[in-house]
Amino acid sequence: MQTQPLSGGIVHQSQGKNFYLLGHSITTIFSQQTTQGAYYVFEVVTPPGLGLPPHMHEREDEFIYLVEGKLEILLGEKTFLAQAGASIFFPKGVAHAFQNASSKAAKAIFTVVPGANFEAFFTKLAALPPGTPDLPQIIAIFAEYGMQVLLPETA
Incomplete structure (x- = not known):
């Protein structure tokens, strides 16, 4: 299959497609x-105290530039505090998570490589009904797209 060369482009502020996903804008x-x-x-705009549980990608690397706020970052078995201006790298195969660690919304720019499946993953998660998340359904959607939610072990 032959592909067309990329033509580039500009997306001005507020021009992108906006949706809500598990409480994040x-x-x-x-x-x-x-x-x-x-x-x-x-x-991603993350309200205070909100984040994502520890999870791991089989296929994608994730790069984050923190524009505003503070995020508590889990990377492998270590926890870090990232502040505005920080750049974060979550390689595939490494457990990671983030949580807003401030009293104001945090804003970050994420780049996922490769991106072929991630948008469909987000579309499916965003279609879930509002309210208390259905954790088994969320775990199943993550798995469908090659990601594993890492729940704490219970005794």
């Missing part, structure tokens, strides 16, 4: 269609 900047699946770039 997401704005797509460069879709997987724009990049032919090479990567997916999106902005």
